[in-house]
Amino acid sequence: MSPCTKILPLAWLIVFFMLGTSFAEDSLILEEITVRGRQEAPQQETLSIREVRESPARDIGEALESVPGITSVNKGAIANDVVLRGLQRDNINVFLDGVRLHGGCPSRMDPPSFHFDFAEVDSIEIIKGPYDLRNPGSLGGMINAVSKTPPLGPSATVTGTYGSYGLVNLSASGSYASETANVLAGYAYKESDIPESGNGKLMTDIYPATSNNRYKPEDLDSKAYEINTFWIKGGGKVGPSEFSLNYSYQDAEHVLYPYLLMDADYDRTQRVNFTSSTTLPGSALEEINFQAYWNSVDHLMHDKYRVSSTPSMMVTRDVMMETDSTTKVYGTKLVAVAKLGTGQLDTGLDFYYHNWDATNISAMFNMYQPQPMLPDVDATNFGGFAKYTVPLSEQLKVIGGARIDFTDVEANDLSNARLTSLYQPYHSAPLSDSTDFTEVSGNLQLSWFPTEGIELFTGLASGVRPPDAQELYIGLQRPAMSTNWVGNPDLDATRNNQVDLGIKFSGDRYYLNTSVFYSSLDDFIYLVSVADPDGMGPLAKARSYRNIDAEMYGGELSGQYALPFDLYLRTTLSYVRGENRDTNIPLAEIPPLTGQVALRYDIGDFFIEATERFAQKQDRVDPGLGEDETSGWGVTDVKTGGNWGKWSATAGINNIFDKQYFSHLSYKRDPFASGIKVPETGFLAYLTLAYRY
Numbered sequence: 001m002s003p004c005t006k007i008l009p010l011a012w013l014i015v016f017f018m019l020g021t022s023f024a025e026d027s028l029i030l031e032e033i034t035v036r037g038r039q040e041a042p043q044q045e046t047l048s049i050r051e052v053r054e055s056p057a058r059d060i061g062e063a064l065e066s067v068p069g070i071t072s073v074n075k076g077a078i079a080n081d082v083v084l085r086g087l088q089r090d091n092i093n094v095f096l097d098g099v100r101l102h103g104g105c106p107s108r109m110d111p112p113s114f115h116f117d118f119a120e121v122d123s124i125e126i127i128k129g130p131y132d133l134r135n136p137g138s139l140g141g142m143i144n145a146v147s148k149t150p151p152l153g154p155s156a157t158v159t160g161t162y163g164s165y166g167l168v169n170l171s172a173s174g175s176y177a178s179e180t181a182n183v184l185a186g187y188a189y190k191e192s193d194i195p196e197s198g199n200g201k202l203m204t205d206i207y208p209a210t211s212n213n214r215y216k217p218e219d220l221d222s223k224a225y226e227i228n229t230f231w232i233k234g235g236g237k238v239g240p241s242e243f244s245l246n247y248s249y250q251d252a253e254h255v256l257y258p259y260l261l262m263d264a265d266y267d268r269t270q271r272v273n274f275t276s277s278t279t280l281p282g283s284a285l286e287e288i289n290f291q292a293y294w295n296s297v298d299h300l301m302h303d304k305y306r307v308s309s310t311p312s313m314m315v316t317r318d319v320m321m322e323t324d325s326t327t328k329v330y331g332t333k334l335v336a337v338a339k340l341g342t343g344q345l346d347t348g349l350d351f352y353y354h355n356w357d358a359t360n361i362s363a364m365f366n367m368y369q370p371q372p373m374l375p376d377v378d379a380t381n382f383g384g385f386a387k388y389t390v391p392l393s394e395q396l397k398v399i400g401g402a403r404i405d406f407t408d409v410e411a412n413d414l415s416n417a418r419l420t421s422l423y424q425p426y427h428s429a430p431l432s433d434s435t436d437f438t439e440v441s442g443n444l445q446l447s448w449f450p451t452e453g454i455e456l457f458t459g460l461a462s463g464v465r466p467p468d469a470q471e472l473y474i475g476l477q478r479p480a481m482s483t484n485w486v487g488n489p490d491l492d493a494t495r496n497n498q499v500d501l502g503i504k505f506s507g508d509r510y511y512l513n514t515s516v517f518y519s520s521l522d523d524f525i526y527l528v529s530v531a532d533p534d535g536m537g538p539l540a541k542a543r544s545y546r547n548i549d550a551e552m553y554g555g556e557l558s559g560q561y562a563l564p565f566d567l568y569l570r571t572t573l574s575y576v577r578g579e580n581r582d583t584n585i586p587l588a589e590i591p592p593l594t595g596q597v598a599l600r601y602d603i604g605d606f607f608i609e610a611t612e613r614f615a616q617k618q619d620r621v622d623p624g625l626g627e628d629e630t631s632g633w634g635v636t637d638v639k640t641g642g643n644w645g646k647w648s649a650t651a652g653i654n655n656i657f658d659k660q661y662f663s664h665l666s667y668k669r670d671p672f673a674s675g676i677k678v679p680e681t682g683f684l685a686y687l688t689l690a691y692r693y
């Protein structure tokens, strides 16, 4: 290439930038920078709807991976399970509109975030650390997706994404709102074939030819998932009160999980949520909010698509193993907001009930005799909280509060005989089929604004969560020589004593946020390998849970900067280190140092962006659980898009260099997973078209 041909495109590019600059509208990015810089505290994060719209993410769990401090456990093409600062499962709360929802699957095929669609969601707010007092159990933090509110008048949105490996995301929603009433309805459809990883092989094609867990040839390249979601929401205003009622139905079919030993036949989810808010201006009691919700999930998984289900002397049905599970949650919450002195007092009472029931059948054990894997477990929680926010001066704000919870857990379908024969041999204390917990949590937060554009945050918190139904009562006797899965009915609640420190610098065109934390986890509920109690069977060794003392510490760095020439830079960096203090061995499943750097040219109606995502190698692993090291990686994504009136389009390529890489959390130890590492998706091109009226 001659120097002239090199310079010419560059010159055109500069002219193009200058033209762009002169016609530029106010960019959404500047607004985002202002919101993140000025309106969020250092321990808060948000995922903007712009970021969601531009991404080809298959679900909310995947989209959240771009938020500092968040990673995920990936078990297949979809249904990523959110991990916040190294804490996962019931150590964190993931809600839609404050509604508690528990998945049906004992192997977390369907984590809470899997059950609501992007198209329902307007924004996602994240509290890092045990600073959420409004809900029980936010030990490691809280993630709340907020659903859309219909704008005044008629409105409609239709979006469609098509991408590599038959990726399809379609959604349509319409609403109408007047000053006194509103209605909204939507529908979303998602499907995909099995993605290929960077080595050109299907994500399902990861097992050695000798493995019983490998997919049958005819299922190796079947659909990865097919999901239909429908929702409807209506509301109105009567006097000083606002009401809203929401119903949603989701049907997920044929979802493959190469990470696990089984795949989902279906997950069928129903959700109902009612909220009301009454404002009483002029009185000391400013606002009263009430919420009532109900949801249920039916889940069926089996090994029909795996070689393990091949007919044999033992396997006389079309499955070798199958688990049928249901979960149900309902709850209410009443919150009052009042003026008290110079501050604001929030007080509330809440209640929820969670039932979880799973039955497993297995050819290798008792010829398909059903086993109560989750023995119809009821968990009931009553709680109350008070939180006081007071500005001590223009520069200093204090928030303090406490919460008390009473939780009762009962396994209805766990006979004394089964408790004695399957559970007791692995535990020293006498065991019971019911337990309860009374726990107090609280925090004190201090925000200091020494000068315009600088905010310092420090927090001291003690959060708590009781063990869940699975940790207490899961029971699965597996064929001779295999590892049994046995809960620990004697578990104590986990307490997280945490200290946080954050500083945020912000201006009109940038923000930079740094936060660090230290967590002392008392009675942290940890998966352990337990020896065969008598060393001679019929009982085998088991995986169970124990309370251990652990610590975690780390932090995040994030920033967004508006540079000259309509260029924008966004960077994030997250790190967490976990240690088992009982053994001085690293905790399992802790994400390595991860980050992103994105450079974007944006003139409002047109953008182009390149992002580098990276993770360091993770060599801090727990060998006692068979955990392996994972190599570091870096992948590049590019995207471009624009708006034309009511239309918008985004086109992009994720992993443009088709790298073969693994997320450290895409691998878990046997037997809760197959023990094989599942690679991430290779080169993925996509195009999204949207029409908004």
Ligand SMILES: [Cu+2]
Pocket: 105, 106, 107, 108, 109, 263, 264, 299, 300, 301
């Ligand atoms: Cu499942």
